Amino acid sequence: MSDIADRVKKIVVEHLGVEEDKVVENASFIDDLGADSLDTVELVMAFEEEFGIEIPDDAAETIQTFGDAVKFIKEAA
């Protein structure tokens, strides 16, 4: 697993208080990991800070799963 994926996973685990092995490629933040819609906003904020990138609102809406987040950040970072 890449360094970016590890860092994203750490943020998700810390923020949502979920087990690390639940955070898999297709895990949906809302449906599988118990996030509410405001949690997803906070996750995006945390990704922006961790990776020093800006995630516009329309892009943030497309980030639904752990895999989506890793893919977006790899392309943006």
Place this chain on the structure above:
Amino acid sequence: MTDLTGKTALITGASGGIGGAIATALHGAGAVVGLSGTRVEPLEALAGELGDRAHVLPCNLSDMEAVEALPKQAAEAMGSVDILVNNAGITRDNLFMRMSDEDWQSVINVNLTASFKLCKAVMRGMMKARWGRIVNITSVVGATGNPGQANYAASKAGMVGMSKSLAYEVASRGITVNCVAPGFISTAMTDKLTDDQKSAILGQIPAGAMGAPDDIAAAVRYLASMDAGYVTGTTLHVNGGMAML
């Protein structure tokens, strides 16, 4: 006593009577205050009176670029914005049938849109801190209506709806969003009224007197305090009983 030591507060319209009283009350409770307003001189004078823990942050809220820059300037000066008081407001009174689009839009822009932008900009820091207080200063006329003030009343009622919706969204993050709705308060604005106008107004106020800026400041200080942590989405009417809502 309310203790806001270590908290930072941004107050718009701090050059006016009510805004100045709010800033003084929060500062007196120990907060660091950011004084915003269009007129620099009264802001500097107020900062001089308050002494330490007061920062002057001039901003014209009808200039949307300046509105967007203000939260950043406040965070740079104070380190954070824990408490936001949207107090600044303008009026462009006219009979509805004579109200121009510009009269309408300028009041909505300054009173409602600038408040929206400031709330949004400070929300990130409050969400991270899991603590925040927003107090929006509305008006009794937002609830009752007032002839000649369709734009102003709409902007103030709009702030109430915005505050309630935001309060819903961020309550779980330790952030409260409330309104304080003043009735008639003695300020430079009411000093211009004639004696006849004043007595007509007083006839509608069970308390028999206009309120003072400090009456509003005390309500804001309460809503900004730790004590008010379970109070959110509400409007505290401070009007001497003229409208019991």
